[in-house]
Structure formats: structure tokens, C-alpha cells
Amino acid sequence: MATPVRIAAMVSAHSHAFQRDLRGVGERSDDDFWGWRGAMYALADALDPDGMYEVALRNYAAMRAAGYGTVGEFHYVHHNPDGTPYDEPNAMALAVARAARDAGLRIVLLPAAYARGGRPRFRDADVDTFLARVDALPEPHGVAAHSARAVPESWLREIAEYSEAKGIVRHVHASEQPRELEECQAEHGCSPIELLHRTGFLGPRASVVHGIHVSVRDIALLAETGTTVVSCPTTEGNLGDGFPPALAYRDAGVPLAIGTDENLVLDPFEEVRELETLARRERRTRHALLAHHGDLWAAVAQAGAASLGIGDPGTIEVDREHPRLAGVGDEDLPRALATCAGADVVLSPFTD
Ligand SMILES: [Zn+2]
Numbered sequence: 001m002a003t004p005v006r007i008a009a010m011v012s013a014h015s016h017a018f019q020r021d022l023r024g025v026g027e028r029s030d031d032d033f034w035g036w037r038g039a040m041y042a043l044a045d046a047l048d049p050d051g052m053y054e055v056a057l058r059n060y061a062a063m064r065a066a067g068y069g070t071v072g073e074f075h076y077v078h079h080n081p082d083g084t085p086y087d088e089p090n091a092m093a094l095a096v097a098r099a100a101r102d103a104g105l106r107i108v109l110l111p112a113a114y115a116r117g118g119r120p121r122f123r124d125a126d127v128d129t130f131l132a133r134v135d136a137l138p139e140p141h142g143v144a145a146h147s148a149r150a151v152p153e154s155w156l157r158e159i160a161e162y163s164e165a166k167g168i169v170r171h172v173h174a175s176e177q178p179r180e181l182e183e184c185q186a187e188h189g190c191s192p193i194e195l196l197h198r199t200g201f202l203g204p205r206a207s208v209v210h211g212i213h214v215s216v217r218d219i220a221l222l223a224e225t226g227t228t229v230v231s232c233p234t235t236e237g238n239l240g241d242g243f244p245p246a247l248a249y250r251d252a253g254v255p256l257a258i259g260t261d262e263n264l265v266l267d268p269f270e271e272v273r274e275l276e277t278l279a280r281r282e283r284r285t286r287h288a289l290l291a292h293h294g295d296l297w298a299a300v301a302q303a304g305a306a307s308l309g310i311g312d313p314g315t316i317e318v319d320r321e322h323p324r325l326a327g328v329g330d331e332d333l334p335r336a337l338a339t340c341a342g343a344d345v346v347l348s349p350f351t352d
Contacts, residue, residue: 002347003320007297007337008313009069009350010268011304013230014171014209014259016074017056017096018047023264026238033177033239040262041119044077049086049095052077056099059263064105066266066343069314069350071105072259072307073097074171074209076112076122076146078133083120089133097138106352108308109137110171112144113159115151122146127155131162142169142309145201148184148192156199160206169205169309171230172196175218176210176241193218202227207307209259211249212242219245223252228307233274235261246279250292257304267343272300276338295334317348 019026021043022036029035047055056073063071075093079085088094093109100107113130114122124130134143143166145151145159156172163170174192175181184192193214196202202225211222211229222229231244239262249256258271265271276296279288293299305313318337319325322345328336 001321004317004347005320005333006315006317008301009316010067010297010301011070011072011257011308011313012063012068012260012268013072013207013257013304013307014074014232014261015059015063015071015263016261017059017099017263018043018052018077019262020059020264021055022262026262026264033241034179036239044119045081045121047077047092049091052092053095053099056096057103059266060100060103060105062266063260063263064103064349065346067268067316067346067349068260068266069106069316070108070305070308070310071100072108072110072142072171073100074110074112074144076114076118078111078124079121081119081121083123090137093137104349104351106310106314106350108169108310109141110144111137111141112146112171113151113155114146115155117150118146127158131158134162140309142171144171147173147180148188148195149180153188153195153199156196156201160200160203163205169207169307170201171207171209171307172201173209174211175208175213176236178213181213191215191218193221197221197225205309207257210236210241210244212236212244214245219248219252219254222249222254228255228257228303230257230259230307231275232259232261233271233278234265235259237274238262238264243278243282245282246275246289247283250279250289255303255306256289256300257307258300269337269341269343269345272297272338275300290335290338296338297334314350314352316346316350318345319347
């Protein structure tokens with residue numbers, strides 16, 4: 001007999017839906033992140049709005065079934081493969097939003113600015129063109145800069161100003177790979193986090209995705225500005241990125257949310273457990289995030305909701321009598337959710 005218990009629906013604060021189709025094939029490039037990125041570009045080049053809708057629908061349906069209620073879609077495949085805009089400039093973004101709606105998942109679109117590198121279809125010629133397209137999107141949405149390597153400093157400033165003027169959240173990839181830090185040092189003479197700070201990008205409306213290779217000063221800047229860090233544990237493991245200093249973030253008061261990122265693994269219980277066990281391994285302690293929060297699942301869901309500018313993550317039901325949870329005392333249930341549950345405990349997925 002199933003015994004339903006209601007808990008928060010998880011928030012994936014960082015997703016690239018189309019990367020779901022890199023499962024298996026993405027492992028052929030066994031060298032490093034930059035080899036994997038070549039496979040990702042080939043996949044991105046093959047999509048049209050119908051193809052984007054189809055892969056996003058499959059991804060979001062699986063995401064919802066696994067216990068997620070909301071996705072922050074960090075969207076950068078904007079134009080035709082040759083870089084010319086579609087007749088409807090937001091055709092790709094609207095296809096993604098429709099897929100989430102049809103899958104029953106709440107979405108906050110995070111259209112991402114891309115000025116250089118990547119593929120022609122990711123890029124805009126200037127930041128005003130990009131922001132005009134963002135302006136035309138239906139609510140709710142935020143805004144994003146792809147990364148410090150993909151946009152110039154002036155774009156970071158303008159995107160931060162736009163986000164403040166509109167009262168919407170802003171996201172950016174940062175400090176994922178050591179090479180990214182070297183390039184930022186060569187171009188700007190500082191770390192990506194320092195660059196984000198001096199351009200006004202950090203702040204309570206800002207989320208930094210990854211935040212792995214950070215200095216003590218970087219952590220202090222994230223903390224004092226009220227910025228959230230979105231960790232993507234299974235993706236960062238798959239890509240060989242490393243993992244964030246979660247306990248240093250905890251000690252500094254930096255909120256931690258999770259993202260599914262490349263969407264190879266859609267199991268929020270696994271992401272939360274990874275976050276916790278990586279933190280324990282980091283300092284060889286059992287007094288990690290769970291001990292700090294008590295209910296780590298709820299804390300991560302809430303941080304994700306705040307990262308996307310939504311008040312409430314909503315709820316799902318899990319089966320109290322599932323073999324993973326049967327026999328666990330009521331007071332220990334939150335501790336079990338963060339350490340030994342899995343997506344198979346979900347009884348009723350999120351409904352809006
Ligand atoms: Zn990403």
C-alpha cells in the first residue's frame with residue numbers, strides 16, 4: 001500500500017533541454033570538456049524549432065516524473081544555423097516554453113546573450129538586439145549572459161542594469177573550468193567572479209552557475225552581494241569539471257541551488273545526495289549541508305525557487321512505503337530524502 005507524503009517539488013535552476021540527446025554519444029569524446037563541447041555544438045546545429053520542441057518535451061516530461069516542478073531553461077540556441085534570425089525571432093525560445101507547458105512543468109526562460117565564440121546561431125551582433133528579443137518574451141522569464149568568455153564586459157553591465165530595471169533574475173555560467181579562469185585573467189586581469197562583481201552583475205537577483213574554481217575572495221564577493229550559486233552535481237561530475245566548495249559557501253551564507261544542466265541524469269534526489277556527499281568528502285566530515293539545514297531537500301528547493309524569482313516551488317507526493325523509505329521514522333524522513341531516496345519514490349508529480 002502506497003502512503004503518500006507531501007514534500008516540496010524540486011527546482012532545476014539550470015537546464016539546457018536539448019542536451020538530453022547527448023546521452024551516450026557525448027561520451028565518445030573522452031578527452032576533456034572542450035572535446036565534449038564539439039559534440040554539443042553538432043547537436044545544437046541540427047535543431048529547428050520543431051526539433052527543439054520535441055527534445056524539450058521529452059526532457060521536461062522525464063524531469064516532472066522525477067520530482068521536479070520548475071525548470072530554469074538557460075537558452076542560447078536562438079537563430080537559424082547560419083545566424084540569421086527566424087521570422088519570429090523568439091521561435092526557439094517559444095518552442096521550449098510550449099514544451100514545458102505541454103509537459104506540465106513550470107518554466108522560467110533564461111535567454112542567454114552570446115557575443116563571440118560558440119556557433120553563429122547562438123550569437124547576437126549587439127546587446128540591444130538581444131534585449132529587445134528578451135523584452136518580447138511572455139512572462140515569467142529572466143535574462144542571462146552565457147559566460148564571461150562569451151560576452152564582453154559592457155554586455156555584463158547592460159544585462160545587469162536591464163535585470164534591475166525590469167525586476168527579473170539574471171544568470172551566468174562562471175568558474176566551471178580552469179582554462180576559463182586563465183582566459184579571464186589574460187583579458188580582464190581578474191577572476192570571472194571579480195569581473196561579475198565589478199560590472200554590477202552579482203546581487204540578490206543574480207545566480208552564478210557552477211562556481212567551482214573560486215578563491216576565498218570570490219566566495220566573499222558572492223556572499224556579500226547575496227548571489228546564489230547553482231551547482232549541477234551530476235553534470236559537473238560527467239564533464240570532469242570538479243565540484244564547488246559547498247562548505248565554504250555554507251559558512252559564508254551563499255545559498256546553493258541545483259541544476260540538471262546537460263540533463264543526462266534526471267533524478268533530483270541523486271543531485272541533492274551528490275551535493276551532500278561531495279561536501280562530506282571535501283572536508284571528510286559528516287557535519288555538512290544536511291546537518292546545517294536539517295531539511296536539505298527543502299532548502300535546495302527554496303534556493304532554486306529564489307534563484308528563478310518564483311515564491312513557492314510547489315509540491316509533489318512521495319511514497320512513504322517505498323522500499324527506499326519504508327521503516328524510516330517520521331522525524332528522520334527529511335534526512336532520508338537527502339541521503340537514500342531516488343526518483344522512484346515519487347508517487348504524484350508536480351501539478352501547477
Ligand atoms: Zn550550463
